[in-house]
Amino acid sequence: DGGITQSPKYLFRKEGQNVTLSCEQNLNHDAMYWYRQDPGQGLRLIYYSQIVNDFQKGDIAEGYSVSREKKESFPLTVTSAQKNPTAFYLCASTLDSIGWFFGPGTRLTVL
């Protein structure tokens, strides 16, 4: 079955640590995205990538980093510079900008 997978489902981080969230898709989609969702707020774009080895900052990129070495993979690193990282992180992909598909998400909590 084609789809998007994210891991882990839950992640706990101590202050000052970097953590990496995984996003993999086997839909053969070119474009991939990372969003963050906080209670009472809409999804906000962190980073996106339209093609392998290229990515752009979204609206709230500070404190985050990404890589796109393979078409199927778009990992997100939450660095210690991100002051309020506790949130629900969603990865998405699209082929033709007609349908975006989301992974099941990772809930990150800072201890």
Add this chain to the structure above:
Amino acid sequence: RKEVEQDPGPFNVPEGATVAFNCTYSNSASQSFFWYRQDCRKEPKLLMSVYSSGNEDGRFTAQLNRASQYISLLIRDSKLSDSATYLCVVNPTTGGGNKLTFGTGTQLKVEL
């Protein structure tokens, strides 16, 4: 002004009721529009795209008014399983790899 605005609700309706959600967007150049459904603590899932001519999928009808920059979703004969948050989503431009802009969502609770 927010790029995409929705009434957060919650809308509490009895089973079988008809309910309508509205959404406004600020970018007049926006090209494509969607309604997504999000269940509690789950990822958003595409409910339907929204076209200028209006489109219907079973009990769900979506409308787009470009002149007023307004999108609507109508749910007829509400079911308990319709309880969720409905996200209005706008893609500002055409072409691949474009960014989606999300509303904060409207919460629907369908009750017995």
